Amino acid sequence: MNYLCKKEEIIKKGAEANLYLGTWFGNKVIFKCRIPKKYRIKELDQNLRTFRTINEARALIKAKEHGISVPQIYEIDTLNSTIIMGYIRGQKLKEIIKNLNQNEKERIFETVGQYIAKLHQNGQIHGDITTSNIILTSNNQVFLIDFGLHEYSDSIEDKSVDLHLFKRVLMSSHGENYEFCFKCFLNGYRNEYLNDSEELCQLIINNIKNIETRGRYIKKENRV
């Protein structure tokens, strides 16, 4: 890395990757570095880090092509499993959800629903939709981040799982808001699908119920 590209301060030490602020040819950027994990053997560690780095970068580029607001990719360094991407100034939805009024919530969750529907229509599964991975900028733009668990799939099942995981996050972290938020999210999701494949969309949404009842130790009467 040369002087035009500089890692400055660490802003988050995550379980999987460290995030650093920095500059890249005059742009304010994030360095997402997947750090070696010494508990697992080298081959496995290298494979996972390289695969996830490339996978995430590709997914972000594709998502952007489909018109979804995600960070801009500047550079990928597979040897050091690092992605350099645009910095998004804003706040995590998780942190500000309490201060939002119903109208704002409706707008944001509908937008997220639209984003996810766009991804799904293009065979992309986000894999980790949580309120920590949604950023709201000061000019009210909604950004989707962290594609570390992204997968490609066209199956109804995988898409339903994506929605189901988000539902679970809303239930466990934002109990009192959960029903309204998830309803708005599904509205946005449906609207995006409406034009060409309403039926498919309904199949995906209905399948969420199946997944819930398939969990371990669910009572018989609640099973389908």
Add this chain to the structure above:
Amino acid sequence: MSKIALGIESTAHTFGVGIIDFKGQTHSIVNDIYTPETGGLHPAMVKEQHLTNFQDVIAKALDKANLSIKDIDLIAFSQSPGLGPVLKLGALVSRLLSQTLNIPIVGVNHCVAHIEIGRLTCNIEDPLTLYVSGGNTIVSAFESSRYQIFGETLDLAIGNMIDSFAREIGLSHPGGPKIEKLAQKSNNYLELPYVVKGMDLSFSGLFTAAKKLIESEDYEKKYNLNDIANSLQETAFAMLTEVTERALAHTEKKGVLLTGGVAANKRLQEMIRYISKEHKARFEAVPLRYAGDNGAMIAWTGVLKYKSQGSDLIEETIIMPKERMDQIPITWRK
């Protein structure tokens, strides 16, 4: 002298009786473990053995503790989750004891018991728990008066997966320790499916892939059994460790507790200890005597429940083979 509780563990292959006093001092642990000659655990066969042996096990436990059945003040039993017929037997024996001796009875959840005995024996107040056994694979921590499940297996339990693989290669039950020995003889890693979905895990693909390696033409040519055992363990344990680390970063707990039968595996201990250190959390592996299924953990959890909620009514002692741990209010913790 402190009051005495007798706990009956009967969820799967172990019929265990543990005697513990209300201060947490263990007086005895006696287990009778069903070992199939071939294949896995057949619920009816397990029940048959437990039915034959339960009186002996109780008598032995009392004998070891130097107590008479009349000294017992509380009966606790494993009420959920587990194999139906086996749970039923444990509940039946417990009701019988409670009614003839005229002492209170409490039913406890087996998974909660694993955590509670770990907290007691390792003296760790509020840990993140990785509970790995033949029947369960759960990452859990205490939050809003429940043991919340942060991650779990979506199909096979880790112990079940390793035992099943051992069975495929002709090793008798329990296969875990044997696989661990084989794995120690190899440093070769063969790529196997690594499946982590958010915080949840899936082991079924890993099992199938390992099985295919044995059936392949390259077996005993390019790699041997030790290499497969090593790769199986490395992959499965790396998955467990990754999920545990994520939960640890999320919950910011100051301790990590490793429990269940698979907790005896040295390689898994090493990996979990490593991430605990990284996150400045204290690491504890529950001693094997308490980590595998046993009656003492049931007795101790019974004591906690009894102290905070009192006795169960007899109609409340119905077994619940499918109860989830996160459905149970933990009234004795704040």
